[in-house]
Amino acid sequence: MSTKINKRNLILQTALKLFCSEGFQATSTARISREAEVATGTLFTYFESKDALINTLYLESKEMMANDVMACLPSENEIPKLRLKAIWIAMIQFCISHPDVFRFMMIFKNSPFIHRVTMEEAHGKWEDIYALIQQLIEQKSIGNLSPEILTRMLTAQLNAVAEYLIYYPESSEEMKCIASDSFEIAWKAFFE
Amino acid sequence: MSTKINKRNLILQTALKLFCSEGFQATSTARISREAEVATGTLFTYFESKDALINTLYLESKEMMANDVMACLPSENEIPKLRLKAIWIAMIQFCISHPDVFRFMMIFKNSPFIHRVTMEEAHGKWEDIYALIQQLIEQKSIGNLSPEILTRMLTAQLNAVAEYLIYYPESSEEMKCIASDSFEIAWKAFFE
């Protein structure tokens, strides 16, 4: 989802906006076309179907987010806590800056539009980040809990914070505090 | 959503099942009627519209869950940690026993079918439980984090565990361990 202004991107951006405010079903391809100011047929020259449009949007959203987050990841020399914190902060930053992208992904997760292929491909973009988390978690065996479940719990907390900050936006300063403090809670829970 | 066998319940149960496996949009009212073995019109003698059916289903699901959980809540004499743990365990138990109800609620949360009224009414059924959590959380002021955000983080973790156990069901024994261990993580995060 580069920001070059061409019809394909216009369609993607308009679709993202509408899917968030109206939902997938309530957003017709006709409406997307109308608001993107292209013809109804044009949408289908770029995307095979509405379904394909949604999956593409998810893929490009995940990729965009991964790129942003990875750009903030400190070198491997840095201590683990600071590396994880950097990810935590970067993710929250991204969600605040791109609330529609975040909302879209939340809606998409529990929708019948997801294709397994899409999920897997999206997962691929995050390999490095997941690897770091898994590596950290595996060092601390907590009770009988598998790395998988721990990763899910961690991610769930992160999403909860992001969701909260999108619904109740605060001053930039305060948001930084919240991001930082919430990380400390998560760190304490899993790694102390 | 009592379990009395009458047409209304047949419709609700069939709808729940189909909404989970197919999604709201992909499940036509005709299909619900067919699988519930009632006439297409019968659905509309009990529910004003498909939309109303979905909202009713949410409301009754939430109520059912609240009733189950509250039945396990120890008396106010019990120490706070054990009271919260009882809730935690009861919720996970319920989700495992009624995976479709849980899945349905997850789908519903991010769907454009929700009516604010429904959400508020559903919230009402949980007042006692939310009150307990808020009360516990308010005793521990953690960084700059509001009770609201902390409650969201806590709930998110709980849901993550339930979701995991539904997707990867394990032996009853192991599930109890997971429920218990995950609670300890949450407790450590927020109350130690």
Next chain:
Amino acid sequence: MSTKINKRNLILQTALKLFCSEGFQATSTARISREAEVATGTLFTYFESKDALINTLYLESKEMMANDVMACLPSENEIPKLRLKAIWIAMIQFCISHPDVFRFMMIFKNSPFIHRVTMEEAHGKWEDIYALIQQLIEQKSIGNLSPEILTRMLTAQLNAVAEYLIYYPESSEEMKCIASDSFEIAWKAFFE
């Protein structure tokens, strides 16, 4: 359509009222039953179908009107002009006193619900009145116009006056003047 209070009459009266305010199509039998405070099935113990209800209503309306008008008809000794005038006035009186009955008949006339049988049977109730009009008209051969067309023109004028007085009701005194003056116009047109 006697005024005895029983379920049959309740249904007829409610139906008349609703047909006038909502139209035939927009008035469901369920609504008639509800507002008449009887069960949905009861309507069908008295009337074979919605269609039959409408036709019965027309028949009884026409009959009621004919009875009212004929009660005002002077004896055959009276001069023709006064006999016709009596009819004219009586019809307008009736329409003013029973606006829904008049409206219903206007709607019914151009509706696909009419059965030829009903029309003919209704016509039967008016035989005496039509006979008088025809007899008067036949005495005056006007141009090439058949009694049929002249009767239609006369009746159309009468209806126009009634319609006007229902939509713009005036004081009782003024309505009498209008009824009288409009009759003079009609009389001049056809019989002078």
Next chain:
Amino acid sequence: MSTKINKRNLILQTALKLFCSEGFQATSTARISREAEVATGTLFTYFESKDALINTLYLESKEMMANDVMACLPSENEIPKLRLKAIWIAMIQFCISHPDVFRFMMIFKNSPFIHRVTMEEAHGKWEDIYALIQQLIEQKSIGNLSPEILTRMLTAQLNAVAEYLIYYPESSEEMKCIASDSFEIAWKAFFE
């Protein structure tokens, strides 16, 4: 309702025909589409709803009639009687030539499909003609009768003649006589 052959006109013409023979309710949009040989969806690309189709049809019918009649209206130098007679004859001519248009308007008048807006807009197309009639009528104050009621009586007579000639069509020669003779009756009634 021009006569250009395109799908929009095909639909309008087919609808007019069916509405007249079957009534509004009994004519399904599916049937209109089938007989117009277009897809079911096509009807809705041209008309927002069945209701809108009916109202459009009324508007275009009234407009067509007004255009035809106005084309026959003599210049203002002509004496009033001849100007009114021209309108009378032109209207009857039009109704005979387009019986379905006339029937449709009669059905529409007493149907719950009319929108006030439509009526007013339609009325607008007739301004000039109504103005002429009102002007003539205002010159003759007849009893206590308002111009409004007199116009209604006059129009009602005209419609009665048209209705008669449509139901009992006669030779062109005879129809001219009837149109002419009926006008004389109306003229005598209101203006002598």
Next chain:
DNA sequence: CATGAATGAGATTTCATTCAT
């Protein structure tokens, strides 16, 4: 590539009518 009129399968909903109680 871009267009947008046309398509037609399919969805939701209504409602006259029935029939077991």
Next chain:
DNA sequence: GATGAATGAAATCTCATTCAT
């Protein structure tokens, strides 16, 4: 007679998608 839950055919309308221009 009276009831009203249940029926299911049929109606209106939507919308992803196509294709001739």
